[in-house]
Amino acid sequence: MDAMLLPANRSCPIARTLGVLGQKWNLLLLREAFLGRTKYAEFLRIGVPTATLGARLQDLVDAGLLTRHAYQEKGERARDEYLLTQAGRDAMPILAALIGWGETHLPPVTAYAMTTGDGRPVRLAFVDDTGTVVDADAVAIAKKPEGAATPG
Amino acid sequence: MDAMLLPANRSCPIARTLGVLGQKWNLLLLREAFLGRTKYAEFLRIGVPTATLGARLQDLVDAGLLTRHAYQEKGERARDEYLLTQAGRDAMPILAALIGWGETHLPPVTAYAMTTGDGRPVRLAFVDDTGTVVDADAVAIAKKPEGAATPG
DNA sequence: CATCTGACTTCAAATAATGAAGTTAGCGGT
DNA sequence: ACCGCTAACTTCATTATTTGAAGTCAGATG
Numbered sequence: 001m002d003a004m005l006l007p008a009n010r011s012c013p014i015a016r017t018l019g020v021l022g023q024k025w026n027l028l029l030l031r032e033a034f035l036g037r038t039k040y041a042e043f044l045r046i047g048v049p050t051a052t053l054g055a056r057l058q059d060l061v062d063a064g065l066l067t068r069h070a071y072q073e074k075g076e077r078a079r080d081e082y083l084l085t086q087a088g089r090d091a092m093p094i095l096a097a098l099i100g101w102g103e104t105h106l107p108p109v110t111a112y113a114m115t116t117g118d119g120r121p122v123r124l125a126f127v128d129d130t131g132t133v134v135d136a137d138a139v140a141i142a143k144k145p146e147g148a149a150t151p152g
Numbered sequence: 153m154d155a156m157l158l159p160a161n162r163s164c165p166i167a168r169t170l171g172v173l174g175q176k177w178n179l180l181l182l183r184e185a186f187l188g189r190t191k192y193a194e195f196l197r198i199g200v201p202t203a204t205l206g207a208r209l210q211d212l213v214d215a216g217l218l219t220r221h222a223y224q225e226k227g228e229r230a231r232d233e234y235l236l237t238q239a240g241r242d243a244m245p246i247l248a249a250l251i252g253w254g255e256t257h258l259p260p261v262t263a264y265a266m267t268t269g270d271g272r273p274v275r276l277a278f279v280d281d282t283g284t285v286v287d288a289d290a291v292a293i294a295k296k297p298e299g300a301a302t303p304g
Numbered sequence: 305c306a307t308c309t310g311a312c313t314t315c316a317a318a319t320a321a322t323g324a325a326g327t328t329a330g331c332g333g334t
Numbered sequence: 335a336c337c338g339c340t341a342a343c344t345t346c347a348t349t350a351t352t353t354g355a356a357g358t359c360a361g362a363t364g
Contacts, residue, residue: 087256
């Protein structure tokens, strides 16, 4: 992730976010965190190599998505577990969007459900400032004028 | 993207989607497509190396997110342009989610705006089945029982 | 104090991305 | 028809990233 942050992409929040989350395994680690996993050994189970896991967990901590938190189980030595921060929790729409696309366009597997705390299913949608749902095909992404962006 | 599709991730729509969109540059190419770019030379301007661009464009076509469409400008030879398919357009929430996270957690740059056709700003939100907006922090991702998932 | 286990590091090998240098095809002019 | 020009790709050797195996380290157990 370097050429992706050339001048043309420097000011793009997509490119900048991918600089953090676009690394291989990061989004899958975040998925595990949302599923309640916190320990190194638990993250390992998804198939990430140890050499990679250490580095990615560190990246995620550095980027503020996870925090290390000491814990100790009875009869075990103290260890660190990895907990989602607010910034990490704020990444849920990214996972939700990936799930949504995958379930629509890469059938036939549907292994995840998104629900409220009381079990009602939810989906990701675009809403306008009145809270009204807007059809995704009616939404456009546009560059803002950004007059203040100086190359220095 | 191979170890990411181990048994533990095979049935995960996140991992499967990342198999297509997780490649370096793909999401940025999609961003350009949403901004209206269609030509090879236009995509090149974001800084992707030519050697990579050909491969990624092919991937995106193979995955059904873009289609090749012949066009010819006056006095120019016929060429192919790359147009978003419905599957490609359906990826907009992914970009929207990345933008949303980046604008919140990687200030101070804000270069994109999401709007409806008539210019009203929109944002991504979780809604329940009645169309009511639900706070993202109240949403949980859970594995479905997936009793019916057969390995064939 | 030797042994065991979980959590990491280190390192060489495999894989993927990159930049430079081709290659190909059609247009415009002659 | 031939030549040069340009856009759109390929190919290839270099460089960066990921990987698996093996090693390190700290504390609990015996």
